[in-house]
Amino acid sequence: MKTNTLFPRADIxxxxxxxxxxxxxxxxxxxxxxxxxFGKYLTYAFVAVGLALCWGAGGIxxxxxxxFFGLGGYCMAMFLKLEASTPENTAIxxxxxxPDFMDWNQLTALPWWWEPFYSLPFTILAVVMxxxxxxxxIGVAMFKRRVGGVYFAIITQAFAAILTILxxxxxxFTGGVNGITDLxxxxxxxIRTDEAKEILYYVNGVLxxxxxxxxxxxxxxxxxxxxxxxxDQEDRVRFSGYDVASFKIFIFCLGAAFAGIGGAMFxxxxxxxxxxxxxxxxxxxxxxxCAVGGxxxxxxxVYGALVVNWAKTTFSESFPELWLLGLGGLFIAxxxxxxxxxxxxxxxxxxxxLTKLISKNTNPATGQxxxxx
Amino acid sequence: MTDESSKKPNQSQSTGMNRRAVLAGGTALxxxxxxxxxxxxxxxPTAEVNTTGLAVTDDTxxxxxxxxxxxxxAISETGSVQAEKLAIDQINAQGxxxxxxxxxxxxxxxSDWPTFAEKAKKLLVNDKVASVMGCWTSASRKAVLPVFEQxxxxxxxxxxxxxxxxxxxxxxxxxxxxxxxxxxxxxxxETKGAKTFYLLGSDYIWPRTSNKxxxxxxxxxxxxxxxxxxxxxxxxxxxxxxxNKIRLKKPDVIYAIVVxxxxxxxxxxxxxxxxxxxxxxxxxxxxxxTEDEIRGIGGENIEGAYACMKYFQSLTNENNMEFxxxxxxxxxxxxxxxxxxxxxxxxxxxxxxxxxxAGSFDVDKVRAATPGIELGTAPEGYVKVHDxxxxxxxxxxxxxxxxxxxxxxxxxxxxxxxxxxxxGYQ
Numbered sequence: 117m118k119t120n121t122l123f124p125r126a127d128i129x130x131x132x133x134x135x136x137x138x139x140x141x142x143x144x145x146x147x148x149x150x151x152x153x154f155g156k157y158l159t160y161a162f163v164a165v166g167l168a169l170c171w172g173a174g175g176i177x178x179x180x181x182x183x184f185f186g187l188g189g190y191c192m193a194m195f196l197k198l199e200a201s202t203p204e205n206t207a208i209x210x211x212x213x214x215p216d217f218m219d220w221n222q223l224t225a226l227p228w229w230w231e232p233f234y235s236l237p238f239t240i241l242a243v244v245m246x247x248x249x250x251x252x253x254i255g256v257a258m259f260k261r262r263v264g265g266v267y268f269a270i271i272t273q274a275f276a277a278i279l280t281i282l283x284x285x286x287x288x289f290t291g292g293v294n295g296i297t298d299l300x301x302x303x304x305x306x307i308r309t310d311e312a313k314e315i316l317y318y319v320n321g322v323l324x325x326x327x328x329x330x331x332x333x334x335x336x337x338x339x340x341x342x343x344x345x346x347x348d349q350e351d352r353v354r355f356s357g358y359d360v361a362s363f364k365i366f367i368f369c370l371g372a373a374f375a376g377i378g379g380a381m382f383x384x385x386x387x388x389x390x391x392x393x394x395x396x397x398x399x400x401x402x403x404x405x406c407a408v409g410g411x412x413x414x415x416x417x418v419y420g421a422l423v424v425n426w427a428k429t430t431f432s433e434s435f436p437e438l439w440l441l442g443l444g445g446l447f448i449a450x451x452x453x454x455x456x457x458x459x460x461x462x463x464x465x466x467x468x469x470l471t472k473l474i475s476k477n478t479n480p481a482t483g484q485x486x487x488x489x
Numbered sequence: 490m491t492d493e494s495s496k497k498p499n500q501s502q503s504t505g506m507n508r509r510a511v512l513a514g515g516t517a518l519x520x521x522x523x524x525x526x527x528x529x530x531x532x533x534p535t536a537e538v539n540t541t542g543l544a545v546t547d548d549t550x551x552x553x554x555x556x557x558x559x560x561x562x563a564i565s566e567t568g569s570v571q572a573e574k575l576a577i578d579q580i581n582a583q584g585x586x587x588x589x590x591x592x593x594x595x596x597x598x599x600s601d602w603p604t605f606a607e608k609a610k611k612l613l614v615n616d617k618v619a620s621v622m623g624c625w626t627s628a629s630r631k632a633v634l635p636v637f638e639q640x641x642x643x644x645x646x647x648x649x650x651x652x653x654x655x656x657x658x659x660x661x662x663x664x665x666x667x668x669x670x671x672x673x674x675x676x677x678x679e680t681k682g683a684k685t686f687y688l689l690g691s692d693y694i695w696p697r698t699s700n701k702x703x704x705x706x707x708x709x710x711x712x713x714x715x716x717x718x719x720x721x722x723x724x725x726x727x728x729x730x731x732x733n734k735i736r737l738k739k740p741d742v743i744y745a746i747v748v749x750x751x752x753x754x755x756x757x758x759x760x761x762x763x764x765x766x767x768x769x770x771x772x773x774x775x776x777x778x779t780e781d782e783i784r785g786i787g788g789e790n791i792e793g794a795y796a797c798m799k800y801f802q803s804l805t806n807e808n809n810m811e812f813x814x815x816x817x818x819x820x821x822x823x824x825x826x827x828x829x830x831x832x833x834x835x836x837x838x839x840x841x842x843x844x845x846x847a848g849s850f851d852v853d854k855v856r857a858a859t860p861g862i863e864l865g866t867a868p869e870g871y872v873k874v875h876d877x878x879x880x881x882x883x884x885x886x887x888x889x890x891x892x893x894x895x896x897x898x899x900x901x902x903x904x905x906x907x908x909x910x911x912x913g914y915q
Contacts, residue, residue, distance in 0.1 A: 149611065149614040221697065284723065285692060294627060294631045388603075388632060436558060440559050
């Protein structure tokens with residue numbers, strides 16, 4: 117594969133613009149508090165990028181991405197919680213040295229499956245691998261049986277509900293409704309300071325770009341074209357001799373891995389993890405980020421996550437009693453007027469006019485995710 | 490910045506022996522401190538009362554209100570928001586605090602714990618509010634706690650809760666678990682001769698911790714017996730199997746800590762199963778149903794049950810008559826006032842008293858001035874802030890009536906000492 121096909125000129129510009137926004141523009145105009153908020157929004161972008169691949173390209177609508185986001189987040193939270201629960205910090209407990217919520221639930225020893233999370237390398241591996249393994253199991257169970265479309269969406273939603281109930285029910289092991297809170301340090305480095313938040317924001321940005329490059333690679337590879345072919349005419353791809361299920365499992369696992377990384381970065385930046393980020397509502401919200409951004413575009417997904425969350429924060433600060441109505445109105449407007457989301461507005465309205473303006477000889481910079489039939 | 494050592498409870502405050510030691514004759518010392526004083530802002534230059542850059546001007550001071558007004562918790566938290574706004578209005582009508590009117594910035598926690606943390610940070614870092622009235626669920630409090638400790642904010646938290654916490658940055662205006670549980674169990678044991686108890690609750694930290702304390706008290710102090718203990722997921726609505734078990738075990742008391750939507754199903758099914766609570770066989774004793782919840786359950790479905798709280802709307806003292814009247818004037822005649830709503834109302838008043846005692850809005854000075862603050866004008870009667878940041882309060886038992894109100898059938902003679910880390914109950 118030649119580099120110029122991996123990165124067509126329009127995409128290079130898109131990536132460059134996003135890099136400028138994330139690494140230069142936002143840090144320059146925002147104070148530390150707002151920057152941290154945008155850092156939080158960007159963690160959702162990991163999920164949205166995964167969804168743009170699964171749903172936009174592959175046609176697999178998952179309403180359970182919160183599960184993978186949550187698994188990644190919980191893995192990181194377990195590590196941080198163990199580090200925060202030193203015997204000195206927890207001296208007032210009946211059993212010092214275990215996380216506080218375990219003590220409240222009358223546990224007297226750390227459960228065995230918490231033990232490995234004393235290790236940071238293991239945790240980092242788990243952040244990616246736990247969601248991937250879980251997605252693999254779901255994927256094999258579903259795609260090998262050719263469960264797809266609406267049924268798949270409903271089943272993933274059920275998984276989101278199940279995991280939430282499980283976490284809440286097993287509160288002695290998971291922190292229950294409260295979640296895992298009061299996280300303080302990462303290998304002795306205080307993650308609560310403004311300076312740490314700023315560093316984490318940049319780490320988050322770099323990781324997001326790594327994920328975006330991976331997604332771009334998939335999109336432009338043969339796999340990406342197969343995905344789109346599968347989305348539009350699954351049977352034809354199958355009759356051509358491709359193992360459709362394996363491709364779907366792969367892309368679903370990839371989306372889960374992205375979501376897990378996002379979840380871990382969320383935990384680091386927000387300082388806790390709770391089941392409200394795992395359930396049905398956040399899972400659907402993540403689909404909305406992707407839809408608003410334009411589900412065909414991986415860059416659009418990032419902007420979607422940023423714009424929706426920024427709107428949510430701004431509306432709720434300005435109109436605490438009415439903000440949900442405003443946000444609902446925004447979604448309806450976007451879906452009715454711009455079915456391809458922000459990316460659609462760009463590629464259909466702005467980009468053609470820009471190109472016309474700049475030069476009549478160059479090819480218009482459209483075609484992002486156009487059906488490849 | 491967080492001071493690690495200050496997070497630990499003040500052990501000397503809570504030895505097992507004086508756990509329920511009470512404040513003798515406290516009620517005699519009431520009121521006078523809280524009469525309007527007409528403090529002039531000019532006597533308190535801004536530069537002196539605000540040395541840490543809070544949102545204090547020559548004639549205003551800004552505080553935050555942080556509750557859920559959307560989402561599943563909105564129905565519970567709205568009463569708290571209303572009570573806090575009423576208190577702020579009344580304080581302003583009296584001339585404000587140190588001659589400054591209170592302004593508030595309200596944020597919506599949206600029943601979502603990360604949102605609570607985000608908004609708490611916004612209020613403290615961006616808005617520099619001098620204090621925050623807020624949170625309702627334990628989960629939301631746990632989410633904002635590190636934020637308040639990191640940025641040295643000051644939170645007034647209104648809900649009765651499980652205890653096991655004592656932050657230098659939070660004043661708990663509701664009861665911790667022992668204050669709500671022990672006096673009620675003593676009462677039901679003494680006056681009703683209860684010998685067997687069936688504990689049940691929704692499955693999360695508050696009911697579990699509360700039942701743990703209840704069980705220890707029943708077994709170790711009352712010499713009675715727990716014949717069953719069960720938990721159901723939040724939102725659970727099928728209680729028929731447990732009702733059958735209860736009928737088999739025939740406990741004297743059903744001790745119920747069911748919350749939210751489950752309440753409606755639980756009491757309706759109890760009634761439908763032929764357990765007439767007015768006959769008191771068994772007695773139903775709850776710590777999770779206030780007047781607010783009865784609106785959802787329906788008075789006729791819970792008539793005859795007993796609730797153990799520190800406040801009921803039907804209290805007949807003068808403070809409360811005045812409070813109920815003002816509340817209804819501001820928010821409408823059909824409003825009911827539950828235990829937490831009253832506790833929320835105390836927040837701004839306690840803060841006002843602490844600021845005036847400190848002569849400053851600085852959080853560190855307000856914190857130092859807070860222990861020992863008394864409030865004679867509280868609707869629940871006289872309250873006092875303990876060194877452990879919880880309130881000395883009376884415990885009361887109410888009998889639910891068909892009209893959705895409680896008849897107060899018992900109250901402790903003295904204030905009950907708050908003990909968030911009760912020894913012998915862990």
